[in-house]
Amino acid sequence: MNLDSIKNVYFIGIGGIGMSALARYFHANGKRVSGYDKTSSEITDALIDSGIPVHFEDSVRYLEDYVLNNTNTLVVYTPAVPKSHKELVHFMHSGHRVLKRSEVLGVITANTFCLAVAGTHGKTTTTSILGHIMKVCDVPVTAFLGGISENYNSNLILNGTEVTVVEADEFDWSFLTLSPNMACITSMDADHLDIYGDAAELEKSFNDFAHKLKEDGTLFVKNGLSIAGVTYGIEDDSDYTAQNIKIENGTYIFDVKTPKALIENIEFSLPGRHNLSNALIALAMAVEYGCNHDQIVKALASYTGVKRRFSYHIKRDDLVYIDDYAHHPEEINAVHQAVREMYPGKEVLAIFQPHLFSRTRDFVDDFAASLSKFDEVMLLDIYPAREEPIEGVSSEWLLEKITNDNKLLISKAELIDKVKASRAQVILTIGAGDIGEQVKHIKEALRHEN
Template sequence: MNWDKLHSVYFLGIGGIGMSAIARWFNHIGIPVSGYDKTPSPLTRKLEEEGMRITYEDTLETIPSAIRGDKEHVLIVWTPAIPKDSVQLNFFQQEGFDLKKRSEVLGMITATMYTVGVAGTHGKTTTSSMVAHMLKSAGKNIAAFLGGLTQNYESNLILHDEENEEQPIVVVEADEFDRSFLRLHPNVAVVTSVDADHLDIYGDAQELTRNFEQYIDLLPEDGVLFIQKNALQKLNRNDFGSLTLRQYGLGEGAVRAENIKAGIASFEFDYVSEEKILKGLILRVPGFHNVENALASVSIALHFGVSEEAIRKGLETFKGVKRRFEIKRQDEKGVFIDDYAHHPEEIRAFLKSVKAMYPEQKLTAVFQPHLYTRTRDFADGFSEALSLADEVILLDIYPARELPIDGVNAAMLLEKISAPQKSLHSKEDLLGYLDKQRPAVLVTLGAGDIDRLVEPINNLIAQWD
């Protein structure tokens, strides 16, 4: 696409984490950006501060007149998270505007850049952010489109230096939702996991796996693939042609972590491969799963020639991603950690790590299920994973783009949860319950609007004696 012909870009769902990164990119190159989102959020407020015009009403009247009257020079970027009955979406479709999905636009932006694509049903946001930080801190000329707000840069977009003669490297979170990652052009690919998810899109786990194989097939003949050991086992193939294939995992694989030590604020481990051994690496984003993410990140840094000293510094200075094992509080009043986990495997990995960090203390988990279909499809898995906690508090399902399904609710998880304490609560009465219980180690989990409760909970804990 010739961006020069564009007078403006309008985003349907501009507050989405992936959408907002592209909106910021267009805003950076000087093309006016506006858009719609369902509700205001800290992120949309930040976009408005950066000069973007956002409406929160799905009506024709709230679309800027400059957009409605100039379809030849306007690009509409939309996400499948927008309901099909959206007034604005239907208007743009019926009037013949140039509509492109977020994934299409991201593919076009990155098509001419050397691309590191990080895919996986879990771990891709942290891994892509870690890769981007390690390369940038080592002085590489990088750009990054991420699926979360990095704590190091307080953004989901990192811009490369256009005056730098070194070919830029773009790090992209390759999202499997709606098959978005198949529109990318990776030169180096990471696959962190291939677990059943988004069955409302794929139908079954086999179809999801086939699409991950198609993603790998996007690599050129001289491409490089870093893949987690369990993910590799789930693929229906043994032949990867001329690709350079590197398997990684905890304790086994061509690239592995050994001598892992779980600390309260950090994990220490040795990076071991046939070519390189790096002892005593420090990762200040806790979690066994994050050690595994670090294996992929260190491997990519080595691939691009980053020195051992720069790798150690980049890893130790990585602050993580907002809502990914984000330690909100760790003091005499208690421990409070927030995480985006919304799949049984993510919950299991997260809770195991928290228990390893605080083995002698009661662990209370507040979980908000995300999507009716996901809750239905993985009900047993959710109940089993949540049972790792000593107390489980369930909130109502966050519907996102879905309509209710008869018989599917948070209560259906409760019966099979084997934690000593378990209960259902509304968002409205949660703070009152927590104030009475005053848990020693509290975690909040979910991909819905549970994030709106994080600061109120933290403020509540601050008042405890």
């Protein structure tokens, strides 16, 4: 597809994090962009403020206002939209070019030098670190992020079009539309079993992704994974390894041994060994691309994070409030490790909203084990997203399996009062559903209380 001939781009599900990045990209490149989403949000508000029209009713009567004609309009949709969606059905049967988000990303990146970040955990943070490094190193890069970068207050970094940095999403086999020059795989833990069926099929998809690299491409893999490539790890024998790690005033100070050099005294402020690993692989990819070592070190020191990835909202000696997107047991374990490392001896409250009935069912024992590590646990009801309820799968069921006696099932209406009643010195909100919408209310209540 020749994107130069496209004049109009219409998004079904424009408020999604990946979809909105594409909308911003096309808008910045002079296309007439518009779209639909189910509900308004901070993302849709920001799109509207930037001049992109968005509506919130699934009705073809809106389309005449938003879509000019068939010959130069591209329709982009997310797999999260049901096949019965009226607008999607209309476009599918009216001669429009209709592509999934991942297919459009494949078209955009095909004629660029593409660096892709894959893995069941760590994609968004790693992609945003790598995009930031490339921008600081003045590489002509466009970076598509799966979260809102704190450095740029956007999920899109624009500094040119010759190089692309992309989050390679395994959901619905999306990453198989990419053909990167350079890629990494951060992890291959079982997830999305509602799509893949079992862990073996998921792992096969990552092998298929590894074979999508362009000729003479470079693949990086976290040490210990079953796929061959340039390895990276923390304090081990990897090709790229972080070593001499210290924490000073809440900041990691460490060295990196590369195959050709030792890069010393790197500063990186995101807590947790998982984030240290994310910084390491971003550094490795930037080094292999050819970025200057001093500029990479400068970029890592100035990196401030991604919204809802270990995001601080209150940070005082007597009270800390952190919000995180973690929605898989391994991600919750990583958050726990980071909190205990940064705040040893302090009592920690975890407020968790499970995401998807199928994921809760598939990993209920692992979720229970992860959550039991906290001093206090509060559970909200399961956020269904695209799913219908599954009989017997509920937050009550998960709560029963948590071994910590200090646990509660709460509603959103009770949330503020229960949080204010807690004696915890560190408070976490965790989950990928709409729990993020409660953050501002919790923050305000805790500030008012103290």
